[in-house]
Amino acid sequence: MTEHTKTDGLPGMDMPVVAEAGAGGFGKAPPRNEKMSTAKVECNACPVLCQISDGRTGACDRYANREGVLVRVDPVVLLRREIASEAPTLVPFDRPAADKVEGGAPDWNGDLLHADEVFVTGVGSSTTYPDYKPAPFIVASKAQGVDMVTVVTEGIFSYCSFKVKIDTDRFLGSEQANVRYRGEVVGHVTTAEYGSQMLSLGGVHHLTGGSKKEGRMTAELMQLLGNKKAVECTIDGGSTLVIQAGRAPIVNGVEEQRMRVGCGSAAVGIFARQFAGVADEVVVVDDHITGVLTEHQAGRCLDMAPSGIQMLGRKSTPGRYFQVANPGNGWGGTDIADPLSIIEGWEEGVARPGLRLLMTSTTGEHAQWYVLDEALKPVEQPMPPEVRRIVERIGENCEPSLCTVLFLGGAGGSLRAGVTENPVLLTRAIKRALVNVTCGGAPAYVWPGGGITVMADVMRMPDNSFGTVPTPAIVAPIEFSMRQADYEALGGHMEHIFPLEQALARGAWQEDGAPLARQWLVMDDANPWPLGHTPMLG
Numbered sequence: 417m418t419e420h421t422k423t424d425g426l427p428g429m430d431m432p433v434v435a436e437a438g439a440g441g442f443g444k445a446p447p448r449n450e451k452m453s454t455a456k457v458e459c460n461a462c463p464v465l466c467q468i469s470d471g472r473t474g475a476c477d478r479y480a481n482r483e484g485v486l487v488r489v490d491p492v493v494l495l496r497r498e499i500a501s502e503a504p505t506l507v508p509f510d511r512p513a514a515d516k517v518e519g520g521a522p523d524w525n526g527d528l529l530h531a532d533e534v535f536v537t538g539v540g541s542s543t544t545y546p547d548y549k550p551a552p553f554i555v556a557s558k559a560q561g562v563d564m565v566t567v568v569t570e571g572i573f574s575y576c577s578f579k580v581k582i583d584t585d586r587f588l589g590s591e592q593a594n595v596r597y598r599g600e601v602v603g604h605v606t607t608a609e610y611g612s613q614m615l616s617l618g619g620v621h622h623l624t625g626g627s628k629k630e631g632r633m634t635a636e637l638m639q640l641l642g643n644k645k646a647v648e649c650t651i652d653g654g655s656t657l658v659i660q661a662g663r664a665p666i667v668n669g670v671e672e673q674r675m676r677v678g679c680g681s682a683a684v685g686i687f688a689r690q691f692a693g694v695a696d697e698v699v700v701v702d703d704h705i706t707g708v709l710t711e712h713q714a715g716r717c718l719d720m721a722p723s724g725i726q727m728l729g730r731k732s733t734p735g736r737y738f739q740v741a742n743p744g745n746g747w748g749g750t751d752i753a754d755p756l757s758i759i760e761g762w763e764e765g766v767a768r769p770g771l772r773l774l775m776t777s778t779t780g781e782h783a784q785w786y787v788l789d790e791a792l793k794p795v796e797q798p799m800p801p802e803v804r805r806i807v808e809r810i811g812e813n814c815e816p817s818l819c820t821v822l823f824l825g826g827a828g829g830s831l832r833a834g835v836t837e838n839p840v841l842l843t844r845a846i847k848r849a850l851v852n853v854t855c856g857g858a859p860a861y862v863w864p865g866g867g868i869t870v871m872a873d874v875m876r877m878p879d880n881s882f883g884t885v886p887t888p889a890i891v892a893p894i895e896f897s898m899r900q901a902d903y904e905a906l907g908g909h910m911e912h913i914f915p916l917e918q919a920l921a922r923g924a925w926q927e928d929g930a931p932l933a934r935q936w937l938v939m940d941d942a943n944p945w946p947l948g949h950t951p952m953l954g
């Protein structure tokens with residue numbers, strides 16, 4: 417392989433101390449296979465150890481052989497609070513092989529007037545897996561005059577999953593039902609939340625515990641979801657779904673519009689005072705709790721006369737009925753198309769001809785108006801405008817239906833070795849709120865208890881933050897920011913700290929597998945600036 421030498425850097429710039437190979441250093445390891453062609457390079461960024469020919473990429477498409485040099489092909493994403501151009505700009509680093517990057521010669525001129533407004537993310541930063549080298553970027557900078565360090569890496573996560581919240585009351589599948597992607601089981605339906613169905617997708621069981629195909633499909637689905645792309649899944653015994661972070665779900669080919677205003681009982685409570693006087697009875701149909709106004713406490717408080725309606729299902733408490741129908745894609749997340757099918761009858765002597773009945777779903781998408789005839793049979797009638805307005809208000813109070821995708825990853829393993837020689841000190845420092853953890857600059861919620869289990873909203877992360885390796889596992893950016901003094905106290909790799917200026921000019925400290933270019937993006941407005949911020953601890 418072609419040897420290359422370090423550059424001298426830019427004037428006035430300290431270059432990092434790069435450990436020599438062998439004797440406990442972190443240089444290029446000799447290839448495993450001594451018969452490997454000299455025209456190839458071995459990638460040691462993951463245990464697959466691809467042997468890569470010149471001009472080709474390895475199995476994950478993240479590393480390539482550029483004229484004998486192993487390089488990370490994607491640019492490192494750098495965030496700035498503001499940038500002049502909205503278009504992401506690609507700037508080659510001042511290092512060997514970087515002149516092959518499309519975009520021209522290195523142009524950095526040392527202008528860092530706003531150095532405290534630059535954040536190096538783990539996206540494209542490179543790494544090893546399991547971690548046995550210091551992280552590729554251990555960047556010194558200042559925040560409000562305080563010396564800070566940010567340890568930046570691309571974590572490779574075997575233990576990780578996506579929790580997907582789908583704002584719909586339609587039936588997607590039974591709790592615990594398998595979710596399939598391209599025929600393989602990649603997750604399951606988990607506990608529904610208020611107004612939303614929830615999926616748990618990916619995870620170590622599907623990545624590594626099943627067949628090779630299951631692992632591959634799981635990794636593919638996770639990468640697509642994390643990168644905000646649309647994926648189509650099927651749920652055993654349930655629906656076909658298209659889910660995409662930040663977009664409305666498509667259930668059985670129909671794009672969901674509204675997230676329900678609440679359960680049937682909540683909707684009765686919210687709108688009871690508006691219904692009183694314009695209707696004699698209101699039934700809000702819901703798969704969870706169907707509300708009946710005159711029986712409900714809200715109706716009682718308004719002195720509404722009982723209507724004599726007799727409902728199917730299991731009465732929970734007055735005016736609140738469970739299981740009026742099966743789950744489905746009809747009214748209120750039930751399987752009914754005819755709302756009258758959940759009324760068992762009317763109590764004689766209580767119900768009266770002329771009684772005005774509104775039946776509506778929890779989103780107001782379905783609503784019908786009836787008047788009881790002489791035989792106490794509901795007869796559909798045109799809905800009066802004052803009632804129509806309330807139904808429209810139910811719709812107005814529904815939020816747009818969205819898919820929310822949260823990445824959940826375990827960073828408490830070997831990844832910590834890239835940060836410190838004494839990994840438990842990093843875990844403890846995070847729990848003591850000394851270290852802010854971010855994923856691609858996005859705030860990461862750190863779960864309580866042992867380990868470093870983080871959760872981040874993929875919508876707050878840069879596009880294309882996620883990758884895969886064929887072990888299989890998921891590649892995701894992670895950054896640890898702290899005071900320099902705290903970094904030293906937790907046994908950090910102090911000899912591999914280098915200033916932000918150098919990170920911008922030359923990139924990662926290592927020669928092998930380093931990225932060749934940086935890409936500027938503007939920080940998402942929703943994200944707090946990672947430096948000088950405490951972690952979101954559980």
Ligand code: SF4
Binds near residue numbers: 474475
């Ligand atoms: S799969 Fe990717 S990271 Fe792993 S050895 Fe091959 S090129 Fe390197």
